[in-house]
Amino acid sequence: MSRPRPSTAAAAIVRGDRRALAKAITAVESGAPAGDALLRELYPRTGRIPIVGLTGPLGVGKSSLINLLVAHLRSNGRSVGVVAVDPSSPFSGGSVLGDRIRLDRRADDPGIFFRSMASRGASGGLADATRDVARLLEAAGFDVVLVETVGSGQVDVAIRGVATTRVVVLVPHLGDEVQTLKAGLFEIADVFCVNKSDLPGAETAERDLAELASLGPAPDGWRARIVRTSTTAPSGIPQLWSAIEAHEAFLAASPAHAAERRRRLEEEIVGRVREEVARRLAERLETDPALRRLVDRVLARELDPRTAAERLVAPGHRGR
Amino acid sequence: MKAKARAAPVRVLIAKPGLDGHDRGAKVVARALRDAGMEVIYAGLRQTPEEIVRAAVEEDVDLIGLSILSGAHMALFPRVMALLKKEKGSRIKVFAGGIIPDEDASRLRRLGIRAIFGPGASLGEIVQTAERLARGTA
Ligand SMILES: Nc1nc2c(ncn2[C@@H]2O[C@H](COP(=O)(O)OP(=O)(O)O)[C@@H](O)[C@H]2O)c(=O)[nH]1
Ligand SMILES: [Mg+2]
Numbered sequence: 001m002s003r004p005r006p007s008t009a010a011a012a013i014v015r016g017d018r019r020a021l022a023k024a025i026t027a028v029e030s031g032a033p034a035g036d037a038l039l040r041e042l043y044p045r046t047g048r049i050p051i052v053g054l055t056g057p058l059g060v061g062k063s064s065l066i067n068l069l070v071a072h073l074r075s076n077g078r079s080v081g082v083v084a085v086d087p088s089s090p091f092s093g094g095s096v097l098g099d100r101i102r103l104d105r106r107a108d109d110p111g112i113f114f115r116s117m118a119s120r121g122a123s124g125g126l127a128d129a130t131r132d133v134a135r136l137l138e139a140a141g142f143d144v145v146l147v148e149t150v151g152s153g154q155v156d157v158a159i160r161g162v163a164t165t166r167v168v169v170l171v172p173h174l175g176d177e178v179q180t181l182k183a184g185l186f187e188i189a190d191v192f193c194v195n196k197s198d199l200p201g202a203e204t205a206e207r208d209l210a211e212l213a214s215l216g217p218a219p220d221g222w223r224a225r226i227v228r229t230s231t232t233a234p235s236g237i238p239q240l241w242s243a244i245e246a247h248e249a250f251l252a253a254s255p256a257h258a259a260e261r262r263r264r265l266e267e268e269i270v271g272r273v274r275e276e277v278a279r280r281l282a283e284r285l286e287t288d289p290a291l292r293r294l295v296d297r298v299l300a301r302e303l304d305p306r307t308a309a310e311r312l313v314a315p316g317h318r319g320r
Numbered sequence: 321m322k323a324k325a326r327a328a329p330v331r332v333l334i335a336k337p338g339l340d341g342h343d344r345g346a347k348v349v350a351r352a353l354r355d356a357g358m359e360v361i362y363a364g365l366r367q368t369p370e371e372i373v374r375a376a377v378e379e380d381v382d383l384i385g386l387s388i389l390s391g392a393h394m395a396l397f398p399r400v401m402a403l404l405k406k407e408k409g410s411r412i413k414v415f416a417g418g419i420i421p422d423e424d425a426s427r428l429r430r431l432g433i434r435a436i437f438g439p440g441a442s443l444g445e446i447v448q449t450a451e452r453l454a455r456g457t458a
Binding site for chain 1: 327328329331350351353354355356357358359360361362363364367368370371374375377378379380407409410
């Protein structure tokens with residue numbers, strides 16, 4: 001397929017125009033057609049850089065770690081895009097996005113782009129558009145993208161489909177947390193980060209984790225690394241980045257990883273088809289007189305809801 | 321494939337330039353705007369005008385709310401407005417709150433700050449103004 005000339009918006013993003021990038025993120029976030037067009041155009045420029053996810057309960061220090069990782073990467077000459085997701089209120093739809101507070105002031109550094117995102121009703125610890133926003137950041141030329149999940153206390157599973165390396169951040173005295181998070185925790189973690197290691201108990205926590213991790217599965221041949229960090233008495237940040245890089249290097253050499261990438265893309269495509277089909281169906285049903293007739297019959301207890309639904313999706317149904 | 325575009329929530333940056341360390345008021349306003357359905361980026365204390373404008377651009381906000389108690393508004397707000405002006409084509413609107421004498425307030429309005437709230441302003445008033453500014457009806 002021949003590549004069409006880039007649109008001005010896409011060209012501006014690739015050129016490093018921050019306003020164009022910011023506007024594109026907004027378009028993608030709201031599902032606007034302009035966002036779809038940009039993603040179509042920029043997709044060939046994606047899929048090459050580390051997308052590092054930081055997940056873990058609220059308050060463990062994810063945003064603070066991102067701040068120090070950004071500084072570490074910048075001092076090594078690497079540019080960084082950050083997407084930090086916070087929950088939307090289920091009541092008002094609004095959100096207070098507070099992760100940016102932890103970012104140290106580098107008002108004139110073009111090698112950083114930080115974007116706060118509200119989850120907008122998505123479950124799983126990310127917004128629906130987070131993956132595409134990470135793609136935009138890559139297309140804009142950033143060398144690394146860091147993604148912070150909501151950190152709801154549950155395992156933020158959506159990060160699996162977005163990040164190439166997943167860092168689960170925990171703190172000392174995490175006994176209870178590990179217990180409640182355990183299901184899924186070890187499947188998700190490529191790296192465990194025991195943050196706040198300036199507080200007592202970090203060594204014990206690391207030992208407990210190491211024990212748990214050694215019991216856990218390593219089906220693809222990678223065993224989660226464990227790193228101790230502190231952001232208040234800064235330590236462990238280069239080690240954290242090394243662990244992330246080790247995982248990235250492992251991926252590059254792993255045949256299983258190629259299959260995994262394929263599986264994920266398939267999952268994404270199927271997911272999008274499912275959404276689109278559901279949307280079209282819902283649209284059609286809204287105006288289908290048969291729906292009203294069936295609801296009448298269900299109300300009268302002549303039919304049960306499941307049977308009514310089956311009749312509606314049956315080909316050539318007349319809603320009887 | 322056309323996923324249906326949703327009406328995008330209004331995005332607001334709440335920033336607190338200057339050296340005073342009280343952000344209770346700013347946080348209360350942030351929550352009130354959230355409860356009105358807005359996405360509020362809370363940027364924290366002691367932001368320079370450069371940082372504020374940069375954050376506003378990256379976060380693609382519709383509005384900036386500046387809060388200040390330290391009395392440095394005449395040094396800091398005009399700088400924010402000047403930097404915003406350099407972002408050609410930007411349509412970000414600015415409102416402000418704090419202890420701002422009347423004569424300063426009218427000068428700041430002339431610089432383009434759309435609304436200025438004193439310590440006695442009600443949250444409802446602030447939210448309504450923010451909504452009107454975002455809709456472009458103020
Ligand atoms: N003692 C200690 N506190 C930390 C450390 N890292 C972060 N914190 C504090 O933990 C709180 C939450 O940090 P934040 O980065 O916002 O956590 P997040 O919710 O996971 O993003 C803040 O008050 C930080 O100052 C650390 O290494 N040691
Ligand atoms: Mg955070």
